[in-house]
């Protein structure tokens with residue numbers, strides 16, 4: 086293929102330590118970067134064989150394609166097919182959007198929505214009656230922003246078989262009014278063990294295929310060229326294999342997956358899952374998809390007081406880990422022996438300490454190999470965690486969007502001011518020298534990479550710009566934040582020498598931004614868009630308003 090020279094650009098290469106665009110031209114051939122630098126210096130590298138195609142980028146900023154280092158691709162695609170409610174800040178607006186969606190899909194058997202905020206509803210108390218007023222005829226299921234609660238209408242309560250007599254499930258609550266009637270709000274397992282299985286049982290392969298396509302498209306439009314799925318299972322695998330076939334042998338983005346291991350409290354059942362993951366990790370799915378390892382969800386989340394803390398929540402409660410140390414340690418040891426890359430979800434400080442102990446024991450107990458284990462979230466970690474991570478060569482996998490001020494009030498209240506003040510302390514990991522990989526954990530937060538960079542660099546809200554910053558001393562520079570979301574995110578799955586930077590020999594995965602946040606400041610991250618996205622040197626997305 087003829088080489089292509091991209092010129093008149095402001096290229097941010099994401100070399101370690103890079104803090105601003107440093108090159109104005111880039112030469113690409115056969116999907117790889119041949120040279121990056123000053124146009125005068127690299128133009129001579131072209132022109133030896135085939136004629137060089139030249140593309141003038143009009144002075145725009147170019148960054149490496151973002152790698153979403155922790156996401157849930159299928160759920161993200163499913164969420165994108167639901168009515169968006171995060172930006173609906175009143176009950177009336179929520180009702181208006183639902184009625185409009187119902188009007189557009191009059192034959193749909195049910196109506197699904199996503200992302201509503203407790204803040205948008207008077208007293209934080211949504212009711213079925215509010216939804217019945219907009220859509221009375223079919224079941225309506227609305228996921229809360231944190232995916233831990235579901236707000237439903239009366240038809241949905243009937244479809245679920247929930248009556249005044251239905252007892253609360255273990256670990257969940259059917260919210261009831263003073264007269265004992267279910268209000269339409271289902272918390273935790275009352276949502277995840279009733280609504281989710283019902284909707285899952287109604288989901289067809291065609292639905293799953295459409296969801297994956299929506300996710301691919303949304304990522305490419307956001308400048309995201311790679312992703313790491315953090316709770317992969319059999320249904321995901323089948324859908325991804327169909328997508329590989331549909332796309333002629335390779336996915337539109339590069340995908341790595343961690344196989345979800347459930348704790349059955351039974352060593353043999355846990356081991357069976359690990360062996361299945363090891364078998365898949367050894368399988369060749371073509372270059373665009375790999376199973377790299379496993380995922381253990383060792384605790385819950387702070388908002389619901391289900392994350393395991395060293396000292397109780399402000400309400401006096403605390404949570405037991407989902408993977409107690411005695412279950413986690415042998416499973417981690419075996420996964421490490423099978424050379425599976427281990428990711429452990431640990432949000433509370435007790436959980437991350439447990440995770441570190443288990444990973445430390447595995448490193449001590451097994452022969453050494455090229456380990457790339459990681460801890461997910463680390464929202465509130467014990468002091469010294471960053472240093473232990475760095476010493477063990479572990480990746481800190483963190484989500485700036487999870488500290489968006491719009492979702493921090495309850496988080497802060499549950500932890501109390503002293504602990505909250507050390508939440509999401511990214512500079513601690515930089516200072517300790519741990520690999521820090523950024524991601525969005527979509528769909529628990531918006532998947533847009535630039536909005537994630539806004540929160541990382543300002544500690545302000547990408548959802549509501551009127552809110553004040555939280556712990557602004559932890560904000561990172563733009564160059565540093567983009568590096569964690571490109572170079573370090575790629576390195577977290579072993580692609581550090583091939584993707585995530587714009588350097589000779591690297592894949593030509595990059596995004597062209599419509600505006601220049603380096604020159605114009607962080608607000609440009611929210612106002613700007615991605616003008617074009619390239620994967621392996623092919624232009625796979627072009628924005629309508631700002632084509633290249």
Ligand SMILES: [Zn+2]
Nearest residue numbers: 155156315526
């Ligand atoms: Zn996740």
